[in-house]
Amino acid sequence: MRKEETVKLISAEGFEFVIHKDAAMVSQTIRNMLTSPGSFAETEHGEVTFPEISTTILEKICKYFYWNLQYASGKQTDQLSPYMSMPSLLGGQVLFNIDCPGRCPRM
Amino acid sequence: MSAQKKRNFQIEAFKHRVVVDPKYAEKTWKILEHAIHEIYNHNASGLSFEELYRNAYNMVLHKFGEKLYSGLVTTMTYHLKEISKSIEAAQGELFLEELNRKWAEHNKALQMIRDILMYMDRTFIPSTHKTPVHELGLNLWRDVVIHSSKTQARLLDTLLELVHRERSGEVINRGLMRNIIKMLMDLGSSVYQDDFEKHFLEVSADFYRCESQEFIESCDCGNYLKKAERRLMEEMERVSHYLDARSEAKITNVVEKEMIESHMNRLVHMESSGLVNMLVDDKYDDLGRMYSLFRRVQNGLVIVRDVMTAYIRDTGKQLVTDPERLRDPVDFVQRLLDLKDKYDKVINLAFNNDKTFQNALNSSFEYFINLNARSPEFISLFVDDKLRKGLRGVSEEDVEVVLDKVMMLFRYLQEKDVFEKYYKQHLAKRLLSGKTVSDDAERSLIVKLKTECGYQFTSKLEGMFTDMKTSQDTMHGFYSAVGHQLGDSPTLAVQVLTTGSWPTQPSATCNLPAEIFWVCEKFKSYYLGTHTGRRLSWQTNMGTADLKTTFGKGQKHELNVSTYQMCVLMLFNNTDRLTYKEIEQATEIPASDLKRCLQSLACVKGKNVLRKEPMSKDIAEDDAFFFNDKFTSKFFKVKIGTVVAQRESEPENQETRQRVEEDRKPQIEAAIVRIMKSRRVLDHNNIVAEVTKQLQARFLPNPVVIKKRIESLIEREFLERDKTDRKLYRYLA
Numbered sequence: 001m002r003k004e005e006t007v008k009l010i011s012a013e014g015f016e017f018v019i020h021k022d023a024a025m026v027s028q029t030i031r032n033m034l035t036s037p038g039s040f041a042e043t044e045h046g047e048v049t050f051p052e053i054s055t056t057i058l059e060k061i062c063k064y065f066y067w068n069l070q071y072a073s074g075k076q077t078d079q080l081s082p083y084m085s086m087p088s089l090l091g092g093q094v095l096f097n098i099d100c101p102g103r104c105p106r107m
Numbered sequence: 108m109s110a111q112k113k114r115n116f117q118i119e120a121f122k123h124r125v126v127v128d129p130k131y132a133e134k135t136w137k138i139l140e141h142a143i144h145e146i147y148n149h150n151a152s153g154l155s156f157e158e159l160y161r162n163a164y165n166m167v168l169h170k171f172g173e174k175l176y177s178g179l180v181t182t183m184t185y186h187l188k189e190i191s192k193s194i195e196a197a198q199g200e201l202f203l204e205e206l207n208r209k210w211a212e213h214n215k216a217l218q219m220i221r222d223i224l225m226y227m228d229r230t231f232i233p234s235t236h237k238t239p240v241h242e243l244g245l246n247l248w249r250d251v252v253i254h255s256s257k258t259q260a261r262l263l264d265t266l267l268e269l270v271h272r273e274r275s276g277e278v279i280n281r282g283l284m285r286n287i288i289k290m291l292m293d294l295g296s297s298v299y300q301d302d303f304e305k306h307f308l309e310v311s312a313d314f315y316r317c318e319s320q321e322f323i324e325s326c327d328c329g330n331y332l333k334k335a336e337r338r339l340m341e342e343m344e345r346v347s348h349y350l351d352a353r354s355e356a357k358i359t360n361v362v363e364k365e366m367i368e369s370h371m372n373r374l375v376h377m378e379s380s381g382l383v384n385m386l387v388d389d390k391y392d393d394l395g396r397m398y399s400l401f402r403r404v405q406n407g408l409v410i411v412r413d414v415m416t417a418y419i420r421d422t423g424k425q426l427v428t429d430p431e432r433l434r435d436p437v438d439f440v441q442r443l444l445d446l447k448d449k450y451d452k453v454i455n456l457a458f459n460n461d462k463t464f465q466n467a468l469n470s471s472f473e474y475f476i477n478l479n480a481r482s483p484e485f486i487s488l489f490v491d492d493k494l495r496k497g498l499r500g501v502s503e504e505d506v507e508v509v510l511d512k513v514m515m516l517f518r519y520l521q522e523k524d525v526f527e528k529y530y531k532q533h534l535a536k537r538l539l540s541g542k543t544v545s546d547d548a549e550r551s552l553i554v555k556l557k558t559e560c561g562y563q564f565t566s567k568l569e570g571m572f573t574d575m576k577t578s579q580d581t582m583h584g585f586y587s588a589v590g591h592q593l594g595d596s597p598t599l600a601v602q603v604l605t606t607g608s609w610p611t612q613p614s615a616t617c618n619l620p621a622e623i624f625w626v627c628e629k630f631k632s633y634y635l636g637t638h639t640g641r642r643l644s645w646q647t648n649m650g651t652a653d654l655k656t657t658f659g660k661g662q663k664h665e666l667n668v669s670t671y672q673m674c675v676l677m678l679f680n681n682t683d684r685l686t687y688k689e690i691e692q693a694t695e696i697p698a699s700d701l702k703r704c705l706q707s708l709a710c711v712k713g714k715n716v717l718r719k720e721p722m723s724k725d726i727a728e729d730d731a732f733f734f735n736d737k738f739t740s741k742f743f744k745v746k747i748g749t750v751v752a753q754r755e756s757e758p759e760n761q762e763t764r765q766r767v768e769e770d771r772k773p774q775i776e777a778a779i780v781r782i783m784k785s786r787r788v789l790d791h792n793n794i795v796a797e798v799t800k801q802l803q804a805r806f807l808p809n810p811v812v813i814k815k816r817i818e819s820l821i822e823r824e825f826l827e828r829d830k831t832d833r834k835l836y837r838y839l840a
Contacts, residue, residue: 032222033156037215040156048157 007034008047009062011055016047023065132171135162136178142223143179146216147186156223164226172231179224183244187213187251195257203265206258207286210248217244249294253302262287266303267310273345274314285349292351304354308361311342315365323370327380329393335366336396359403368404375414382414386453394457408463416467419450423475427482436481440489444512447472473519481760483526486516491533494549495542506548514555522806524774525767527564532610534568538575539602539649560804570608578602585633592629599626603634604646617647617670617696620677647671648700656716659736666716667746671696671704676716679734686731702726707747713740714747768812775808775816780825783838790834791817 007024009017025031033042042048050058139162142154166175190209197205221228221240228240238246252258266287269279291299315338322331339362346355367374374397375382385393401407423446426432432439450468458464476482490513501509520526537543550572557565582600619627631643650670654677657663668676674694678685685693691701705726709719718733719726778801782794789797794817795810802808817836820826829835 029160029225032225033160036156036222037218039152040154040219041152042156044152049155050157052161 003046006046009058010047010049011058012051012053013055015055015058017058017062019062019065020069023062023069026065026068131169132166132174135166135171136174138162139166139175139223140178140182143182143186143216143220146219147212149212151219159223160225163224167227167231172227172235175224175227176231176235176237179220179240180243180247183220183247184251186216187247191252191255191258194252195255202261203283203287206252206262207283207290209252210286210290213244213248217241220244245294249298253291253294253298259302263302263306267306270307270345271310271314274341281348288349288351296351296353299351304351304357307354308357311358312361312365315362316369319366319370322366323373328374328377328382328397329380329385329390331370331374332393332396332400335362335400338362338366339400363400363403367400367407371401371404371407371410375410382411383418386415386418386450389449389453391453391456394453395459398458398461408461412464412467415450415464416471419446419468419471420474422446423471424478427475427479433479433481436485436488437492439485440513440516443472443476443516447512447515469519472516473521476516476519477521480522480764483520483522484529484760484763486513486520487526487529487533489513490530490552491537494537494544494552496544499544503547506545507551510548510552510555513552514559517556518559521803522767523560523564524770524805525763527805528610528763528767528770531568531571534571535609535649538571540651564805567608570605574604574608575602581634584637585630589629589633593626596622596626599623599630601627601630601634603643616645617674617694619645619647619670620674623673623677647674658738662739663743664738664740665744667744668708669704669747671700672708672747675701675704675708679717683734684731687726687728690732705730705732708732711747714745716745716747771806771808771812772816774802774805775813776820778802779813779816779820780838783826783836787838788829788835790832791836794836 005021006018007021007030009019009024011017021034025034030048033040033048036043053061139159142151142159145151145154163175166172190213194202194205194209217240221244224240231237232239237243253262266284269284273279288299288303291303318338319335322334326334339359342358342362343355346352346358350358382394382397384390385397397411398408401411423443426442426446427439432442447468454460454464454468479485490510493509493513517523517526534549537549543549553565553568553572556568578601581603585599585601627645634643635641647670652668652670652673654666654668654673655663656666656676666676671694674696675690678690678693687705690696690705691698694701696704705717705719706724707714709715709717709726709732710724716735716738718735720731720733775798778798779794782797782801783789791814795813798813799808799810817826821828821836824839826836827839829837
């Protein structure tokens with residue numbers, strides 16, 4: 001995994017998750033962060049800090065990113081979305097602006 | 108799927124710390140305002156997107172959306188005012204570049220701001236019906252920068268100036284131009300139209316008005332059209348390079364109007380280079396250009412077509428009424444065909460095979476061909492010439508081409524029945540003299556006539572072919588039945604012609620030589636023996652004969668002559684000298700025919716088997732004839748043609764006319780009866796109209812003749828006049 005293909009997500013407690021950019025860009029917000037024409041600090045350093053999101057939730061979110069990347073492109077799957085088991089995480093949808101599973105992420 | 112999910116779960120807002128700090132909103136806004144300043148100052152790398160996004164998100168969430176939005180408007184307006192100042196300060200050429208650069212920067216900044224404020228864009232703005240961030244940015248740019256008092260006029264002038272410079276041949280920065288125009292379009296189509304396009308079209312109209320005036324004074328038609336075409340292409344190219352595609356129709360419209368429409372008449376009629384001259388000189392390129400340009404404007408093609416039609420009618424009229432041309436019918440028709448070919452080619456190459464032009468051409472031909480009453484005769488003579496010799500050794504396809512062309516002329520004829528009359532005569536001559544080049548070609552033409560005019564038109568012509576075929580069989584039968592009785596008497600070939608099918612004249616039989624008469628009698632008894640109830644009469648004026656002749660020095664020749672000539676020559680078997688009177692008495696050939704046949708026997712150089720005294724061109728009643736012992740010829744077979752008038756003489760023509768008129772009478776009557784049978788009651792004008800309609804496939808009946816026929820029908824009690832309204836006719840069953 002080369003460095004320029006990855007992005008580092010940092011939780012409120014300071015835990016770092018290094019994941020693929022492709023996966024992170026499932027979130028429209030992170031996509032904007034990383035592709036916005038002017039270079040914000042996040043684009044420069046390749047890391048995003050979430051001071052309001054706890055490690056457990058951020059981990060779930062990262063899992064969801066990968067699940068979405070793999071299965072959500074319209075393919076049928078038996079596997080349950082990690083998303084569905086945690087209603088409390090739904091707040092993340094608002095902040096991260098993620099489309100519901102089964103649809104391609106909006107631009 | 109998303110809808111389903113939303114039904115299954117209750118979405119709760121993310122749990123946030125309750126805002127306690129009363130200055131929370133003010134503080135948060137300060138952070139965002141600072142960020143916007145930094146973005147406009149190209150200094151965003153120190154900003155954290157996540158933090159800004161979260162702040163904007165929280166502000167909206169905690170009902171400070173209104174503050175955020177109005178703050179954004181104020182801050183952006185402030186920056187745009189700064190930008191506007193710097194653009195206004197730019198000098199000369201730099202103005203557009205500065206504008207372009209600032210526009211690009213503004214776009215980028217706007218994009219970043221929108222990304223940060225995405226949450227507001229998605230939730231707060233739709234619910235409060237405010238303008239979305241991106242649109243807001245464009246609107247502010249429009250109002251603050253583009254519509255600033257100093258920039259607005261300057262921008263327009265600069266753009267129009269650049270266009271003008273490009274029109275006069277200079278090279279301008281098209282990329283920059285495209286960007287600026289694109290900017291105007293991005294700001295909304297109304298901005299593009301009001302701030303640029305409207306003025307652009309006005310200025311263009313002025314420009315082309317002047318230029319076309321200048322061109323038309325100095326150029327001939329061809330060159331003017333070239334220039335107009337080039338200008339039109341340039342404008343289209345300009346649109347494709349840096350204007351809105353929707354402007355194309357508008358600007359081309361301006362060019363068309365100024366350069367073509369307002370000078371249309373003058374161009375078409377331009378002396379020594381206008382449409383007529385182009386047609387005369389076959390200038391397909393120029394004509395094509397004229398067509399494609401004039402097609403763009405209303406009524407443009409109508410003018411072209413009208414002038415062309417008038418010209419064709421004029422040339423055609425000259426051609427068909429020129430007495431010189433009437434001498435040679437084949438040449439006459441050939442010229443018509445050449446004329447048609449010429450304009451077919453023009454329409455094909457230059458006028459895009461336009462249907463309306465083809466129709467105009469056809470109607471012109473129809474108009475002038477029928478100006479000459481002898482056209483039907485000449486067309487038939489042309490066919491006759493082609494089928495006698497013109498098509499010898501020509502491939503089948505080429506024959507078809509010629510025949511198709513003839514059919515085309517035939518279609519233009521109004522008096523198709525006259526053509527039929529002549530065609531019948533000429534065909535009969537061809538068949539009886541065995542002169543026809545190809546049976547296939549003959550039949551092919553008949554099929555064409557049939558498809559054109561129906562079965563009735565050709566049934567008699569087909570009957571002629573059938574007669575020829577049956578006659579062959581009859582002759583076979585005759586010789587196998589009675590051949591042994593004939594010994595070495597002359598060989599006879601009889602063609603039995605059905606009365607009615609053939610254009611026979613009331614026969615003036617001549618006295619046949621005894622040996623021939625005997626064979627003929629034999630045939631007569633054979634034929635009447637096999638076919639009861641028929642009557643045979645001999646058409647001696649239509650036959651031919653082959654004579655084996657021995658001349659003074661023993662030279663032998665086979666003479667191919669007509670029946671009349673044969674009768675004359677046979678007289679010289681017994682004597683060397685005969686006077687005209689003696690010949691006339693012995694043969695009883697009608698005087699005019701006899702003169703013609705003696706003329707061809709005695710007066711044609713190289714074929715003069717008779718000598719005449721005195722030597723002269725014409726035959727007089729007191730001439731004497733001698734057998735020409737000294738006759739020589741390179742050929743064994745000598746064909747002695749009768750001096751046939753190729754085209755009819757005036758009296759003959761009158762006669763044919765009269766016969767045609769006679770033939771028309773029953774047809775007109777039949778048409779009247781057909782119409783009245785179905786209509787029962789009809790007034791005079793309607794009858795004339797309907798009869799004309801029914802018969803126009805064959806000829807154009809004269810209303811006076813129709814009136815006479817109606818009167819004759821009333822006399823014979825097919826019709827009666829209405830008791831009260833004298834204009835009405837009633838059908839009497």
